[in-house]
Amino acid sequence: xxxRRHLCIVGGGIMGLAHAWLAAENGWRATVFERGRIAExxxxxxFGMVWPVGQPPGQPLATxxxxxxxxxTLAAEAGIRADPVGSxxxxxxxxxxxxxxxxxxxxxxxxxxxxxxxxxxxxxRSPAAARGLIGGLWSGTELAVDPPAAVAGxxxxxxxxxxxxxxxxxxxxxxxxxxxxxxxxxVWPCNRAVICGGADFETLFPQVFAAATAAGLTRCKLQMLSxxxxxxxxxxxxxxxxxxxxxxYRAFEICPSLEAIRLRVAAEAxxxxxxxxxxxxxxxxxxxxxLGDSHEYDAGIAPFDSAEIERLILRELEYLIALPEPTIDRxxxxxxxxxxxxxxxxxxxxxxxxxxxxxxGAGMTLAFGLAExxxxxxx
Numbered sequence: 001x002x003x004r005r006h007l008c009i010v011g012g013g014i015m016g017l018a019h020a021w022l023a024a025e026n027g028w029r030a031t032v033f034e035r036g037r038i039a040e041x042x043x044x045x046x047f048g049m050v051w052p053v054g055q056p057p058g059q060p061l062a063t064x065x066x067x068x069x070x071x072x073t074l075a076a077e078a079g080i081r082a083d084p085v086g087s088x089x090x091x092x093x094x095x096x097x098x099x100x101x102x103x104x105x106x107x108x109x110x111x112x113x114x115x116x117x118x119x120x121x122x123x124x125r126s127p128a129a130a131r132g133l134i135g136g137l138w139s140g141t142e143l144a145v146d147p148p149a150a151v152a153g154x155x156x157x158x159x160x161x162x163x164x165x166x167x168x169x170x171x172x173x174x175x176x177x178x179x180x181x182x183x184x185x186x187v188w189p190c191n192r193a194v195i196c197g198g199a200d201f202e203t204l205f206p207q208v209f210a211a212a213t214a215a216g217l218t219r220c221k222l223q224m225l226s227x228x229x230x231x232x233x234x235x236x237x238x239x240x241x242x243x244x245x246x247x248x249y250r251a252f253e254i255c256p257s258l259e260a261i262r263l264r265v266a267a268e269a270x271x272x273x274x275x276x277x278x279x280x281x282x283x284x285x286x287x288x289x290x291l292g293d294s295h296e297y298d299a300g301i302a303p304f305d306s307a308e309i310e311r312l313i314l315r316e317l318e319y320l321i322a323l324p325e326p327t328i329d330r331x332x333x334x335x336x337x338x339x340x341x342x343x344x345x346x347x348x349x350x351x352x353x354x355x356x357x358x359x360x361g362a363g364m365t366l367a368f369g370l371a372e373x374x375x376x377x378x379x
Contacts, residue, residue, distance in 0.1 A: 004029045008180040008190040010172045010204075011197035012036075013043035014363045015356055017154045018371035019194045021070075024162035026375055031190070032155075032164060033182065035171040041198060043151050043363055045224065045334030047282040047290050049239050050143035051365045053087055054249035057110040060343055061251075064141075064362075065111075066369035071143050078157035080150050081285055087142040087239040088122055089246065091134045092319055095264060096243035098257035100137040106254055113140040128236035128281070128289075130322045142239050145364060146284045175204055177350045192352045199337040201355050208349045217345050217358055220338045221301040222293040223309050226330040227323060229287035234324050236283050242320040244278035272316070275309050279316045288330075291317055297338075305333055336361050344370050 007023040009016045012034030023030040050071055052064035075082040091097040100116065107114040115138050122129050122136040129136070158164035171183040175195060180188045195201045199219050202209035209217075246252045247262050265272055272278075276295025283289050294309045296302075310331070339345040339358030343366055347355040356374070359366045 005191040006031065006189065008033065008175075008188055008193045010175065010180070010193065010195045011200075012039040012151075012155060012166065012168065013041055013196065013198070014151060014154075014367040015043075015196035015359070015370075016194070017151065017158065018367040019196060019356070019374070020158050020164045021154075021162065021368070022371045022375040024158065024164055030158075030162075030164045031188065032166045033170045033172050033180065034166065034168045037169045039151050039155070042334045042336035042361075044148040045222075045332055046147055046361070046364060047224075047239070047280060047292065048145045048147045048150070048284060049087075049280070049282050049364065050082070050145060051087070051239075051249075051362065052141040053112060053114065053139040054251050054362070055365065056250045056253065057112075060366075061111050063343060063369035063373065064365050066372055067364075067366055068141060068143060070368035070372075071145065074154060074157070077161070078153060080153045080157070081144070081146050083144040084140070085142060085144045085238045086138060086140045087241060088117065088126060088129070089137040089139075089241045089243070090122065090129060090320060091136060091243055092132060093243055093261075093264070094134070095257060095260040096246060097134045099246050099252060099255045099261060100135070102255040102257055103252060104137060110254075112251075114138060126237040126240060127234070128321050128323055129240060130318070130320055132319075138238075144239065144282055144284075147364070149285075172204070175350075175353055177352050193354065195353070195355045196357065198357055199335075201357060205349045205355065208347050208355065212339070212345055212347065212358075215339075216341050217337060217339045218297050219301060219335055220361065221296045221333055221335045222361070223305055223313070223331070223333045224290065224292035225310065225313065225328045226291060227289045227325060227327060228329045230283075230289065231324050233287065235287070236281060236289060236321070236323075240281045240321055242279045242316065244272065244316060245280060248276075248278045271312060275306075275312065277309070277312050277316065279313060279320050281317070281321050289321075289323060291321075291328075301335065305331065336363070
């Protein structure tokens with residue numbers, strides 16, 4: 001097998017793991033370089049939501065559903081948690097309820113697995129849903145994964161089951177056609193290289209990065225929180241999302257009533273638009289409830305987290321979720337690359353050198369499907 005084609009991958013997060021898996025399936029030898037002792041960027045700093053319902057109809061939704069199928073394969077073959085919990089978008093205002101009704105009317109024909117729930121039906125599915133709601137939108141396609149455990153577990157599984165070679169604590173200093181150079185002076189010959197390090201490809205290809213930012217690639221910072229494990233095995237059931245989330249995910253742009261929500265929020269709570277706040281909740285296997293989040297971009301990103309943003313998130317969460325033990329015991333932020341013009345930013349700065357980044361905070365939802373498209377198409 002020494003004559004197998006060799007793929008070198010820069011970045012051990014979910015995008016890099018996806019390409020390693022697809023390479024191995026296609027008979028390639030794969031080597032992954034991760035500068036940290038573990039992958040600890042955006043791929044482990046999220047809700048753990050595989051979220052097809054947020055993707056627009058057509059190719060984006062199909063890509064998300066392809067990723068979902070691969071997560072279920074990982075659950076079956078690698079023992080990685082990918083729990084089909086589904087999701088509920090909760091409506092407390094009439095304009096939110098109007099959007100959910102419109103989405104439910106169109107959704108099934110567009111490929112979404114959705115239906116409306118009464119307030120009682122919402123509470124039957126989720127004992128954590130706050131009172132005072134009108135109803136909700138159920139979607140059956142969402143999965144719950146535990147990001148740190150999932151990213152580490154996929155890497156272990158790829159190494160054992162598919163022979164993927166991992167080099168943690170190994171920074172890449174240059175990528176050229178035919179080889180990758182690491183900071184320790186070693187040269188790694190390869191037939192192709194894929195750079196999946198988020199916005200960090202700036203250090204390898206600054207001119208490409210400059211062109212990408214001119215085309216809309218941005219860095220986005222989010223703040224998140226979590227409770228400790230809930231007492232007595234309390235589970236929230238599905239992922240939960242509030243009405244504010246409807247203005248965040250592009251899937252809901254098919255709904256004529258969406259503009260009314262945007263106008264109301266802008267008039268009543270412009271601070272939520274200022275920080276890109278919408279509220280969601282998921283739960284990991286240990287019982288911790290993960291809560292968030294916010295969105296700050298490029299020049300607005302500070303190294304310090306904002307107490308005001310945390311206060312606003314917690315304020316809005318009171319309308320979404322009620323927990324037996326709501327005390328926050330963890331706080332963190334993540335920074336990821338976002339490319340609004342497409343599902344990902346794709347470039348070939350040199351022959352057989354590919355940049356794949358910018359799934360816009362939807363890496364868990366899209367990475368495996370995007371890699372499939374690459375390997376069925378360009379690769």
